[in-house]
Amino acid sequence: MSDVLAVLEQRDGVVRKVSHEVVTGARRLADALGGSVDALLLAAGAARGADLLGGFGADKVITLIHAAFGSYAPEGYARVIAERVQTAAGRYGAVVFAASATGKDLAPRVAARLGRPLAQDVTDVGAESGAVTVVRPVYAGKALLQLKIVGSPALLSLRPNVFTPVQRPKAGAQESVAGNGPAGRVVVKQIKAADAGTLDVAEAPIIVSGGRGLKEPANFKVLEQLAAAFGGRAAVGASRAVVDAGWRPHADQVGQTGKTVSPTLYVAVGISGAIQHLAGMRTSKVIVAINKDKDAPIFKVADYGIVGDLFEIVPKLAEEIRKLHG
């Protein structure tokens, strides 16, 4: 009744980092419910990194191998996960996904198959007299909704970057099972990779974001150089104004009609701080604002601010960061 199933992700046969967070969140929930954690990975063969998951709190790691599961097969994945939960006949008190591009697509399908509600993009989990409780941001973070999930299993997806992976001195058992049955009508034919080393703003630990203060699209070069100074740990984000103007792709937009992000460090450059932008980044651990207008609303949420010309400040900041990493 109280065990937790953690649904993991791999890409090209390598376990994704967000899965460490999912196991960590599942472990926290299992401890609150008094159960164990089964981690389930769907893949076309043995996946690299599956053996590390015990160290994040998985009691058992099950790799379900199906020739068609190398890349995401929405219907096939949903079917086998729902079947596994049903076969466990009430053993799972919760099923935990990542609120990633795949997890947010997969979790509702599994929920509908099980006839269960779903809490997406959860930022905190707990239990209260056997029932799973969650916190999830609504109105793009302008409010927090505390929910109790009635009945079992509770289905939830965890917002990336919130559940900091915790290492435990324990190795989980490994198990490999063969998957069967149809992979489904919806088929991923290809993944067009972004430029090598490009991080997604939703998962990057550091985000350097630009707004209208950059003046023109070509000037985003200074932000890309700053991001590069962090040595592959930073992504470049953008405000709605510059995305709507066509300067940056919509995938980079942070805010209520873009992505809601929680990086360790968010550097807002030339962004005044419209309410819908603030909603999307206010859960960042540390916020730095660089703006020429000392009265800009962004300074109200920033931990540290520098007032002045971004074209002087940002290159200097990149130089100082490079020194640290040098």
Next chain:
Amino acid sequence: MKIAVCIKRVPDSETRVKIAADGKSLDEAGVKFILNPYDEFAVEEALRRKEQAGAGEVVVIALGPAAAQETIRTALAMGADRGILLQADRLPVDGFEAAKALAAELKNAGFDLILFGKMAIDDSNHQVGPMVAELLDLPCVTTVAHLEIASGKGVAEREIEGGVEVVEFPLPAVLTTDKGLNEPRYPALKGIMAAKKKPLDVKPTALGAGGLEIVALTPPPERPAGKIVGEGAAAVPELVRLLREEAKVL
């Protein structure tokens, strides 16, 4: 092409959220409501598909209070042919209940495409589209940013972390739309006038309570007051020191 677009009435993205006296909901006093921005991409895509096919029908369906008729009129003004309001005064927080009500309306209605915005900007549930697809046993692709359809088959592109997934699917299908798919049109005056005369069915709808119970709706924790480190490039070394020694993020 017969296309359904499921839309939602939501508070404007510039809304300052005030919690109602019950501590569990939004105080709607003075709040301006709009057509969910992600649904605009769905409406626009439906209109373009119908225009390309040269024939067909675009039906907009909303689940919500009587006031959602205005939201439907907005989509009709953009060019949709008719609207259906599944009228329910209070939407449950459980998206599966919304999915069940919509699926019941969409079932056996002969739609080639059923479109949703990828999520509503109020509850960000991000689930009703794929749940409807499962309930109707239809193929589904979510967060579509590029779409091609020819002879009963579709190819969609959806953004994933660090790349783009290219996905093939057969029609009929359920799709949820992301920003970037198209540039939604503004309703023209002529469209706004025409929308007033377009059919809009109102159907009272009973929704289940669902399996999610609201404990509380609270404001996010205030961020502690920050500090201005200084002015210009000269302040950078001190900023870096603070990030290392005080915030410990470098």
